[in-house]
Amino acid sequence: MHDVWKVYPNGVEALRGIDLKIEQGEFVYIVGPSGSGKSTLIKLMYREEVPTHGVVLINGVNVKRVRDWKIPHVRRKIGVVFQDYKLLPNLTAYENVAFAMEAVEAPRRKIKQRVEEVLELVGLTDRMHALPSQLSGGEQQRVSIARAIVNNPTFVIADEPTGNLDPENSWDIMYLLEEINNRGTTVVMATHNKEIVNTMRQRVIAIEQGVIVRDELGGEYGYED
Ligand code: ADP
Numbered sequence: 427m428h429d430v431w432k433v434y435p436n437g438v439e440a441l442r443g444i445d446l447k448i449e450q451g452e453f454v455y456i457v458g459p460s461g462s463g464k465s466t467l468i469k470l471m472y473r474e475e476v477p478t479h480g481v482v483l484i485n486g487v488n489v490k491r492v493r494d495w496k497i498p499h500v501r502r503k504i505g506v507v508f509q510d511y512k513l514l515p516n517l518t519a520y521e522n523v524a525f526a527m528e529a530v531e532a533p534r535r536k537i538k539q540r541v542e543e544v545l546e547l548v549g550l551t552d553r554m555h556a557l558p559s560q561l562s563g564g565e566q567q568r569v570s571i572a573r574a575i576v577n578n579p580t581f582v583i584a585d586e587p588t589g590n591l592d593p594e595n596s597w598d599i600m601y602l603l604e605e606i607n608n609r610g611t612t613v614v615m616a617t618h619n620k621e622i623v624n625t626m627r628q629r630v631i632a633i634e635q636g637v638i639v640r641d642e643l644g645g646e647y648g649y650e651d
């Protein structure tokens with residue numbers, strides 16, 4: 427990102443002059459108080475939002491110049507994980523993950539093999555035919571991680587992925603994200619989880635009022651909440 431500003435239609439300056447480079451294979455935490463701009467920064471990374479000013483390059487592609495029909499193509503290289511999972515309620519765990527491959531028109535033969543592989547990686551082989559409503563929060567988040575990685579993205583973005591989980595399930599999710607990162611995938615995660623950030627000791631970028639105030643390798647959470 428080069429001098430990125432995001433001003434919402436109501437005049438709120440959510441991001442004010444962000445300069446940021448994340449390299450392939452990094453693990454990055456985005457921290458900061460509520461309303462500081464973390465979600466906005468993350469939304470720019472998967473092109474849910476475009477910058478008001480400045481340049482966002484994702485895998486070298488300027489997201490503002492990408493024509494709408496090409497957005498799925500850019501997003502295919504990005505896996506996104508949300509605090510509230512965002513699974514399709516009428517589809518099973520298996521179908522939720524398969525759907526992400528169907529959306530990019532993967533061949534059917536490949537879909538079955540790959541979906542079973544990622545569900546095994548997240549430890550849900552036994553639960554693959556359950557609906558989201560039949561799964562615990564931790565299990566639903568593991569389905570959403572399986573969905574995020576099924577197309578072999580170059581990076582995974584997570585917005586408060588442990589926000590609705592107890593500590594044990596939160597750590598399970600972190601070990602999965604660590605494993606995904608160890609396989610070479612870049613991981614960017616916005617979080618309020620002090621214990622996780624202080625234990626994992628990765629790059630930490632702190633945002634306050636839309637400005638980066640700290641960017642440290644092996645950093646700490648740095649806030650009291
Ligand atoms: P955080 O994720 O750190 O809580 P956000 O990026 O959600 O911060 O919000 C940053 C600021 O932008 C806040 O003042 C918030 O109210 C505002 N904001 C976020 N999304 C919108 C939106 N869609 N329209 C208007 N203002 C928004």
Ligand code: ADP
Nearest residue numbers: 434436438459460461462464465466509585586
């Ligand atoms: P978080 O702190 O996790 O970002 P928020 O409660 O700030 O969550 O925001 C929830 C959603 O509402 C986000 O998608 C955000 O963009 C949107 N939002 C936040 N503030 C505003 C606002 N003032 N106007 C419109 N949408 C907003």
